[in-house]
Amino acid sequence: MALLKISALRKDFGGLRAVSDLSFELRKGEILGLIGPNGAGKTTVFNLITGFIPPTEGQVLLEGQSLIGLRPYAIVKKGIARTFQIVKPFRNLSVLENVTLATFLHEPSRSKAETKAMVTLRRVALAEKHAVNASDLTLGEQKRLEIARALATDPKILFLDEPMGGLNPTEVESACALVQRIRQDGITVILVEHHMKAIMAVSDRVIVLNYGVKIADGAPQDVVRNRDVISAYLGEQGP
Amino acid sequence: MKRLLVVAGIAFLLVAPLLTSNAFFQHLMIMVLFWTLLGASWNLLGGFAGQVSFGHATFLGIGAYTTMLFYLSLQLSPWLGMLAGGVFGALFALPIGLICFRLRGPYFSLATLAVAEIARLVALNWEQLTAGPVGLLITTLPQVSIAGHAINWESKIPFCYLAAGLTLFAMGLTYAVSRSRLGAYLTAVREDIDSAEAIGIDTVRTRVIALALSAFVVGLAGSFYALYFRYIDPDAVFAISLSVEMVFIAVVGGLATTAGPIVGAIVLVTISEIFRDRFAAGHLIFYGLFMMLVIRYLPEGIWGRLRLLLRLTRG
Numbered sequence: 001m002a003l004l005k006i007s008a009l010r011k012d013f014g015g016l017r018a019v020s021d022l023s024f025e026l027r028k029g030e031i032l033g034l035i036g037p038n039g040a041g042k043t044t045v046f047n048l049i050t051g052f053i054p055p056t057e058g059q060v061l062l063e064g065q066s067l068i069g070l071r072p073y074a075i076v077k078k079g080i081a082r083t084f085q086i087v088k089p090f091r092n093l094s095v096l097e098n099v100t101l102a103t104f105l106h107e108p109s110r111s112k113a114e115t116k117a118m119v120t121l122r123r124v125a126l127a128e129k130h131a132v133n134a135s136d137l138t139l140g141e142q143k144r145l146e147i148a149r150a151l152a153t154d155p156k157i158l159f160l161d162e163p164m165g166g167l168n169p170t171e172v173e174s175a176c177a178l179v180q181r182i183r184q185d186g187i188t189v190i191l192v193e194h195h196m197k198a199i200m201a202v203s204d205r206v207i208v209l210n211y212g213v214k215i216a217d218g219a220p221q222d223v224v225r226n227r228d229v230i231s232a233y234l235g236e237q238g239p
Numbered sequence: 240m241k242r243l244l245v246v247a248g249i250a251f252l253l254v255a256p257l258l259t260s261n262a263f264f265q266h267l268m269i270m271v272l273f274w275t276l277l278g279a280s281w282n283l284l285g286g287f288a289g290q291v292s293f294g295h296a297t298f299l300g301i302g303a304y305t306t307m308l309f310y311l312s313l314q315l316s317p318w319l320g321m322l323a324g325g326v327f328g329a330l331f332a333l334p335i336g337l338i339c340f341r342l343r344g345p346y347f348s349l350a351t352l353a354v355a356e357i358a359r360l361v362a363l364n365w366e367q368l369t370a371g372p373v374g375l376l377i378t379t380l381p382q383v384s385i386a387g388h389a390i391n392w393e394s395k396i397p398f399c400y401l402a403a404g405l406t407l408f409a410m411g412l413t414y415a416v417s418r419s420r421l422g423a424y425l426t427a428v429r430e431d432i433d434s435a436e437a438i439g440i441d442t443v444r445t446r447v448i449a450l451a452l453s454a455f456v457v458g459l460a461g462s463f464y465a466l467y468f469r470y471i472d473p474d475a476v477f478a479i480s481l482s483v484e485m486v487f488i489a490v491v492g493g494l495a496t497t498a499g500p501i502v503g504a505i506v507l508v509t510i511s512e513i514f515r516d517r518f519a520a521g522h523l524i525f526y527g528l529f530m531m532l533v534i535r536y537l538p539e540g541i542w543g544r545l546r547l548l549l550r551l552t553r554g
Binding site for chain 1 (some may be wrong): 436440
């Protein structure tokens with residue numbers, strides 16, 4: 001059985017159909033890449049599944065249970081954590097406090113939560129920065145902090161919204177390694193990313209969206225050769 | 240150091256009412272405590288959770304009317320009446336919170352302002368219950384004795400102690416919240432609501448709890464107001480100026496600090512008395528000027544800045 005099953009998901013913003021009858025499944029333990037040109041509706045799909053925006057129609061099932069109508073915090077409790085494309089750290093709090101707040105979800109004691117938070121920070125290589133204010137981190141570090149905070153909620157599925165956007169090549173490489181390690185820890189990952197090289201390297205499967213419609217779903221090397229995908233990115237070939 | 244300050248403060252509260260027999264200074268002390276109480280309760284929601292309410296007079300009025308009505312109609316003892324004032328404040332906070340917390344930032348603030356105006360208009364027009372603009376009056380308070388001593392309600396001294404007790408309760412509550420998981424969640428809500436939801440915090444419930452706690456304490460303050468002045472009317476206890484003054488106390492003292500409101504209340508009550516004395520009709524102009532200077536040069540508040548300086552000198 002699929003871990004997460006999305007069927008006929010649709011979202012209308014007034015007259016604009018941002019997501020159109022989208023169906024796909026997420027299998028346990030895989031890394032799924034979600035790509036598409038700007039404005040294709042990738043982030044909207046994230047927001048629909050994680051409860052930040054209610055869908056107009058459609059169904060989202062996590063292990064057979066519907067998530068429709070649940071608020072974001074309740075979906076996190078069920079085991080889906082997310083990061084934001086534009087990082088949203090708790091700016092005036094320390095790195096450790098940022099992650100500790102997320103650890104509180106399953107660990108009410110502060111001292112134990114802080115110990116666990118430090119372990120999570122080590123997973124993303126931010127442990128030595130634990131006392132720094134979140135606003136003083138570099139963008140790359142803030143992206144890792146977002147991931148640490150999401151991991152601290154102990155998710156089954158992790159939604160990463162452009163974790164590599166704006167990073168330099170070395171940082172992209174270590175971000176790819178991080179995503180692989182997260183999967184090895186038993187967490188299923190779905191990521192939106194524009195960095196094609198990274199998504200090709202890290203994904204088991206890729207779904208391509210264009211104008212809210214799924215135009216391809218398959219192994220990365222097949223998807224890049226798909227005619228619809230090429231024309232979505234580059235435009236139609238002339239006669 | 241911290242503990243010493245707390246002990247010194249409590250000792251001062253115990254002896255201060257006896258130091259002067261001047262009724263004006265006793266009244267001034269009561270007002271400082273009353274405003275500390277209001278500032279501290281506003282701070283629970285406005286400071287820690289960053290939810291700026293411009294309508295906290297709603298709960299002050301509800302507390303005042305609850306105590307007054309229970310006393311006038313059922314002869315309920317003022318102590319129970321006070322508790323009822325707090326409880327009713329908190330009860331009304333629940334639906335208000337569930338509605339207003341659908342809104343964020345300035346929209347929330349505007350909604351609370353509207354709620355306070357609605358409360359004032361209801362109190363003004365529901366004459367069977369509230370006597371409308373005529374207001375409610377208690378002529379005598381009942382005989383109450385503590386440890387065999389009858390309390391002389393005509394003196395201001397019992398009110399000094401009552402206000403001191405309530406203020407200590409509010410500051411204790413603030414301190415407890417700031418150390419708890421609720422306090423941490425409120426901070427998360429203040430920093431970023433989306434991120435707070437994304438780590439599993441029910442941000443509506445968290446904010447409603449903070450509002451209810453805050454409204455409970457403001458309700459107590461309203462009850463105190465009713466007993467101390469023995470006369471209330473809608474324009475007095477539901478006034479926007481009350482709501483705004485609470486914000487000033489918390490901001491001038493220091494947002495999201497335990498001791499901030501007491502500093503804010505001492506400074507603002509003193510300054511407003513001095514300005515009233517010096518500048519007569521123009522005193523509000525100078526009061527406004529003072530507020531502008533504080534907000535411009537001490538955005539973290541007077542106590543907030545002192546605390547920062549203390550930390551810097553230590554480490």
